[in-house]
Amino acid sequence: xxxxxxxxxxxxxxxxxxxxxxxxxxxxxxxxxxxxxxxxxxxxxxxxxxxxxxxxxxxxxxxxxxxxxxxxxxxxxxxxxxxxxxxxxxxxxxxxxxxxxxxxxxxxxxxxxxxxxxxxxxxxxxxxxxxxxxxxxxxxxxxxxxxxxxxxxxxxxxxxxxxxxxxxxxxxxxxxxxxxxxxxxxxxxxxxxxxxxxxxxxxxxxxxxxxxxxxxxxxxxxxxxxxxxxxxxxxxxxxxxxxxxxxxxxxxxxxxxxxxxxxxxxxxxxxxxxxxxxxxxxxxxxxxxxxxxxxxxxxxxxxxxxxxxxxxxxxxxxxxxxxxxxxxxxxxxxxxxxxxxxxxxxxxxxxxxxxxxxxxxxxxxxxxx
Numbered sequence: 236x237x238x239x240x241x242x243x244x245x246x247x248x249x250x251x252x253x254x255x256x257x258x259x260x261x262x263x264x265x266x267x268x269x270x271x272x273x274x275x276x277x278x279x280x281x282x283x284x285x286x287x288x289x290x291x292x293x294x295x296x297x298x299x300x301x302x303x304x305x306x307x308x309x310x311x312x313x314x315x316x317x318x319x320x321x322x323x324x325x326x327x328x329x330x331x332x333x334x335x336x337x338x339x340x341x342x343x344x345x346x347x348x349x350x351x352x353x354x355x356x357x358x359x360x361x362x363x364x365x366x367x368x369x370x371x372x373x374x375x376x377x378x379x380x381x382x383x384x385x386x387x388x389x390x391x392x393x394x395x396x397x398x399x400x401x402x403x404x405x406x407x408x409x410x411x412x413x414x415x416x417x418x419x420x421x422x423x424x425x426x427x428x429x430x431x432x433x434x435x436x437x438x439x440x441x442x443x444x445x446x447x448x449x450x451x452x453x454x455x456x457x458x459x460x461x462x463x464x465x466x467x468x469x470x471x472x473x474x475x476x477x478x479x480x481x482x483x484x485x486x487x488x489x490x491x492x493x494x495x496x497x498x499x500x501x502x503x504x505x506x507x508x509x510x511x512x513x514x515x516x517x518x519x520x521x522x523x524x525x526x527x528x529x530x531x532x533x534x535x536x537x538x539x540x541x542x543x544x545x546x547x548x549x550x551x552x553x554x555x556x557x558x559x560x561x562x563x564x565x566x567x568x569x570x571x572x573x574x575x576x577x578x579x580x581x582x583x584x585x586x587x588x589x590x591x592x593x594x595x596x597x598x599x600x601x602x603x604x
Contacts, residue, residue: 245419246384248426251417259301263301263410270356271369273294274366277362288346288353292341298335298365301341301409302335303407303408309329311513313325313329314513322523323382324382338368342365346361349361388581393419398514401416402514459536489509489579493521495575498520499518501517507581525559550562556584557584559582560581560583562578563577
């Protein structure tokens with residue numbers, strides 16, 4: 236009798252998000268050890284110099300390589316865990332990830348002074364923050380191994396793991412090269428898609444017909460038959476679904492709509508998004524889409540919109556050398572009833588620098604071609 240080998244678990248296959256997390260954490264362990272050794276040498280220095288400050292800058296850069304790992308986990312994996320009642324765990328882990336970001340930010344800030352005046356105290360202050368960051372990174376890796384990964388293996392479906400893998404590249408990877416593409420067993424994902432389809436198989440929208448209010452039509456869905464000419468009629472005109480998708484992709488703003496129940500329902504998908512938006516954010520509580528430290532402000536924005544206290548909020552930040560404008564608008568119907576909120580995000584760096592007039596027209600989309 237032939238005894239077949241047991242089938243390998245999906246998470247052991249290269250490219251599976253759990254395989255990626257484990258591979259990154261294995262490399263992170265080596266990086267943490269390297270940085271800890273150097274920190275110990277800094278503490279023992281009798282005559283530190285500007286070169287020591289440069290070496291500490293290298294340590295900061297090494298540890299910062301871990302940040303895509305945390306962001307990818309928070310944006311892609313956490314929504315699936317929260318949907319299964321694990322919000323307390325994800326919130327605590329996100330808070331610990333933010334500790335690491337804070338330590339690295341403080342180290343970078345203190346490094347400026349250490350470079351100007353590389354005294355033992357100044358250099359040690361940077362090293363202390365790096366030590367805290369390294370310790371927190373080791374703690375997070377242990378929590379992922381002992382708690383998060385075992386929990387995650389029981390939660391997302393095979394199709395959801397494929398979605399997580401497909402969207403991971405937008406966030407980047409930590410300490411490893413881009414992994415191979417991951418695809419689950421087609422028979423498993425096909426079965427899940429059929430069971431969880433938003434639009435029943437065989438549903439039709441007649442070419443040229445109105446899409447009735449309350450009708451769910453999923454663009455690109457294989458389960459629904461949506462003829463090319465099907466149109467969505469609005470009060471001031473009409474679109475085919477293909478036109479509407481293309482318009483949203485062309486508008487030079489990142490658009491996100493949150494409904495009256497504080498659930499994320501839509502985001503635009505242009506080529507130059509300022510902040511990545513995974514599909515897993517759809518249907519997610521908007522507060523859970525933000526770090527714990529930012530949630531009080533997010534609550535205030537939506538509470539003020541709902542109460543009618545305010546109709547808009549504007550924020551602007553500098554990020555990676557760019558000037559970013561973030562605006563929130565209350566969305567209300569003709570009677571003033573609250574329907575939700577629209578978030579717009581725009582890189583206004585080039586707009587902010589405009590001078591004089593341009594009456595001939597510039598092709599901004601090909602300016603760098």
